[in-house]
Structure formats: structure tokens, C-alpha cells
Amino acid sequence: MRRYLLMLLMITVHVVLSASLSAAEPLWTGFVQSPWFEEQYQYLQPVPEVRAMIIAPRPEKIKPEHLNRVVLFTTPNGSSIEQTLGCAQKAGRDWHYAIQHIAAQHRQWQSLNERENLILVCLEAKGLSWPAWRSRHADHPRLIRDVIAAILKQIPLKDPRLTLACHSGGGSFLWGFLNGSDTIPSEVDRFVFLDANYSFSAADGHGKKFSDWLQGDKRRSLIVLAYDDRNVLFRGKKVVSPTGGTFRATQRMRDEFEKEVAFQESGAGDFKTATALEGRLRLVVHQNPENQILHTQVVGEMNGYLYGVTVNTPEAQEKLPGPPRSYTRWIQPEPFTMSEQEASP
Numbered sequence: 001m002r003r004y005l006l007m008l009l010m011i012t013v014h015v016v017l018s019a020s021l022s023a024a025e026p027l028w029t030g031f032v033q034s035p036w037f038e039e040q041y042q043y044l045q046p047v048p049e050v051r052a053m054i055i056a057p058r059p060e061k062i063k064p065e066h067l068n069r070v071v072l073f074t075t076p077n078g079s080s081i082e083q084t085l086g087c088a089q090k091a092g093r094d095w096h097y098a099i100q101h102i103a104a105q106h107r108q109w110q111s112l113n114e115r116e117n118l119i120l121v122c123l124e125a126k127g128l129s130w131p132a133w134r135s136r137h138a139d140h141p142r143l144i145r146d147v148i149a150a151i152l153k154q155i156p157l158k159d160p161r162l163t164l165a166c167h168s169g170g171g172s173f174l175w176g177f178l179n180g181s182d183t184i185p186s187e188v189d190r191f192v193f194l195d196a197n198y199s200f201s202a203a204d205g206h207g208k209k210f211s212d213w214l215q216g217d218k219r220r221s222l223i224v225l226a227y228d229d230r231n232v233l234f235r236g237k238k239v240v241s242p243t244g245g246t247f248r249a250t251q252r253m254r255d256e257f258e259k260e261v262a263f264q265e266s267g268a269g270d271f272k273t274a275t276a277l278e279g280r281l282r283l284v285v286h287q288n289p290e291n292q293i294l295h296t297q298v299v300g301e302m303n304g305y306l307y308g309v310t311v312n313t314p315e316a317q318e319k320l321p322g323p324p325r326s327y328t329r330w331i332q333p334e335p336f337t338m339s340e341q342e343a344s345p
Contacts, residue, residue, distance in 0.1 A: 023060035029158055033058075036332045037107065043338050046142050046150035049126035049133060053081050053336065055103065056119045057110070061287035063117060068160040070119045071309065072148065073102055074130055075295075076168030076196075081124045083166075086300075087335040092268060098298040105305040107330035112315045119160070121151055122240065126151065130172035139174055141180030144173060163190040165308060167299050171196030178206055184213040192308035194299050195223045197249045200256075214277055223308045225321060226250045226292040227286035234293065248281050257281060272318045279312055284320065301325060 008027055027033060031040040041055045056062075067309075075084045079096050086101035087093075106120045123134035134140045152160065162185075166174050171193055178184065182205075191210075200206050214220050227247035232239045239245075254274060255265065261276040263283075274283045284307075298304045302321035310316045 011283075021290060028056065028059060028154075030154065031056070034332075036334075039222045041336070042154060044150070044154060046147045046179050049136070050143075050147055051081060051124045051126075052147070052151055053085070053120075053122045054119065054151065055106070056155070057117065062157070064087045067116045068119070068157040069116045069163060070121060070152065070155060070157075070160045071106070071163040071165055072121050072123060072151070074166040074173040075122065075124045075128065076100075076166075076170050077129050077324045079128060081122045084122055084124075084335070085336060086331065088331055088333050096325055098300075100300045100305070101327060102299075103324070103332065103336075104330040105255075105328040106309075109306055109309055109315060111330075112310075114313065116161075118265060119157070120148045123147065124169060130169050130176075133191060134176050135340075140176045144177045145180055148177075148251075151200065153279050156157040160182055160187070163192065163193035163309060165194070165305070167194040167304075168196055168295065171198060172212050175199045175204075175206070176187040178209055182209070186217070188213075188326065189217070189220045190309070190332070191222045193226075193303075194304045194308060195226055195295055197224055197226065197246055197253065200249045201255050202252065202256045207253070207259075210281075211257065211260050214281055214292060218278070218280070221280045221282070221312050224250055224253065225298055225304050225308060226284070227248030229293075229295075229299055231291050232288070232293055233248075233291065239293065249287065250285055255285055267341075268320055269322065273320070282311065288323075303308075303327065 017265050027040045031042045038058045038061055039055055041053060044054070046052055049251065055196065061120060067109050070323055073084070075081060079100070083096035084100050085103035089098045091302070102122065106118065108307065109324040128131065137143055140236055164174050165178065174191065174193070210222055214222060222344045226249070228247045229240050230247055256276050257263075257276060259273050263274040263276045270287050270289060272285050272287060277279065288294055298321060301323050303326050306327065307321040
């Protein structure tokens with residue numbers, strides 16, 4: 001009897017495994033399987049001095065009837081792709097791996113989003129500084145378009161919508177993209193600046209480009225998350241200049257947009273929010289009453305990426321950013337690493 005039950009169990013396991021294997025589809029060309037989640041990923045170098053990583057669901061998880069969305073997230077100053085995507089903390093591991101967790105936040109959004117096939121792309125500039133990369137390349141508006149075109153060529157999905165998101169100096173990539181033409185391409189339907197809007201400039205036409213783009217389609221959103229950094233001290237000195245920082249940049253944005261639209265204000269906890277165009281233009285500012293450095297906290301500890309990509313969508317949880325982290329189950333135990341095969345051009 002025991003032998004019969006054992007044989008029955010083995011047959012059942014074989015049937016289940018066979019069904020699972022037959023349901024799996026081949027990975028996309030050049031992609032490898034994640035060891036932790038039902039994901040595939042690929043490293044690539046779309047242009048010189050730019051490194052990228054694409055993370056996508058396994059092919060059998062892609063629903064042909066769903067909208068396709070590619071999120072381009074540019075790394076902050078001082079962080080690599082792997083650190084920006086994040087992993088679990090452990091003794092001796094660099095602290096940068098545990099402050100943003102963009103991959104884990106993206107996975108949580110993916111678990112909630114039954115409307116879209118979500119692809120995450122993380123972009124890193126040589127030297128871990130997008131402002132420095134732009135200063136080295138006078139033709140950066142063209143290069144940025146080339147980066148995006150090369151990435152989309154590697155993603156075999158039709159007509160994806162684009163979300164451009166960033167943290168810190170990663171905003172420089174988005175401003176370079178904006179400077180590349182008089183209008184914002186129609187496939188872009190969301191911008192997310194996570195304490196990254198330092199370089200907003202009305203003189204460069206940023207306000208007009210955003211206004212025209214926002215008013216051209218009610219499915220478009222511009223989300224800005226910042227904090228009051230005017231009086232924050234580090235080693236006894238202010239961290240921003242008398243005219244710098246994202247608090248002042250956000251006010252410049254508001255001043256420019258108010259030439260065309262009216263804002264509504266609301267407050268909850270430490271946040272003040274100004275919205276226009278039915279909430280599609282949203283400036284969210286932490287008032288920072290204790291004058292802390294919240295530059296990374298607004299992204300990781302406060303679930304800032306999740307807020308930025310989900311607000312104004314069915315997945316929005318109708319609450320402002322804030323702790324605790326809601327995505328801990330999606331944090332991978334070890335960092336992504338680039339194998340020798342993946343590193344080769």
C-alpha cells in the first residue's frame with residue numbers, strides 16, 4: 001500500500017511539473033531568469049557611458065490584451081543600478097542597497113495592477129552622476145532619445161506607454177529628454193520626480209512643454225514629490241544654496257503653472273499637496289518640521305516610487321506617501337549581479 005501511494009505521489013508530481021514546464025514560454029532574446037521571482041532581466045549598454053537593466057515578467061505572464069507600460073527610472077547621484085533596485089540588508093553590505101528598493105516597489109505595483117504589462121528599466125550613467133554625464137555630452141538630447149530607442153528595441157511589446165521617473169540627480173536625464181524637442185512625445189503619459197526637480201526652468205520652456213502636454217490628453221500626469229530642504233544642516237552647514245533645493249524648484253514650477261491653471265491645496269500630516277487639472281498635476285511637499293535630511297526617505301521609507309506611479313490610477317491607495325514600507329515581501333535577498341556573458345557587448 002505504501003509503495004502504491006509513493007508511486008501515485010511521484011506520478012502526480014511528474015504531471016504537475018510537466019504541466020508547469022509546458023506552460024512556460026522561452027525567455028526573450030538576451031534575457032536571463034531571475035533566481036527569486038517570475039522575472040526575466042537583461043543588462044545592456046544602449047550608448048557609450050550608459051548602462052541599463054530591463055526587468056520584465058516572464059513571457060507567459062505577459063497578457064496580450066493588456067496595455068504595455070515601460071517605466072524608465074534613472075539612478076540618483078552616487079548609486080548604481082543594483083543599489084537603486086535594492087536588496088535585503090545584511091552585515092557588511094553597502095547601505096545604498098537598502099534605501100530605495102525600486103525593484104521591490106515595482107513588484108508590489110505589478111502584483112496589484114491587472115490592467116498593464118509592466119516593464120521596469122533602470123538607467124545608470126558612468127561615474128554615477130547624470131548631471132556630469134550631460135555636461136560631458138553636448139549632444140545629450142539626441143543621446144537620450146537613442147538610449148530610449150535602443151531599450152524599446154529590446155522589449156518585444158507593441159506600442160508601450162512610457163513613464164519617466166527619477167530620484168535625485170536622475171532628474172537630469174528627464175530634463176535632457178525634455179530639452180530634446182519642442183513637444184513631449186505622445187507615448188509618454190507620466191513623469192515622476194522624486195526629490196529630483198532641481199533644474200526646472202521656465203526660461204528653458206519646461207513649464208510650457210509640460211502644460212501643453214498635460215492639457216493635450218487627460219490620461220497624462222506630472223507627479224512631483226519633494227521636501228522642505230531650505231534649512232536642513234549637514235555638519236553644521238546648509239545642504240542647499242540660498243536658491244537651490246527641490247522645495248524652491250517646486251515653488252518655481254507652481255509659479256509657472258499658475259499662469260494657466262488654478263491649484264487646489266490640501267494638507268495631511270506633514271504633507272501639503274497642490275493639485276490642478278483634476279489632480280493630474282500634483283506637487284506634494286513634506287514640510288519637514290524637524291529639518292531632517294529626507295532625500296532618500298521620501299523614496300524608500302515613504303514608498304515614494306509606489307505613490308508616484310500609482311496615484312490617479314485604480315491601484316492608488318488614496319493616501320499620501322509615508323512609512324512603514326509596504327513592499328517588504330518583494331525585496332530580493334541578494335543584489336542583481338552582471339555575469340561575464342551579460343557584461344559582454
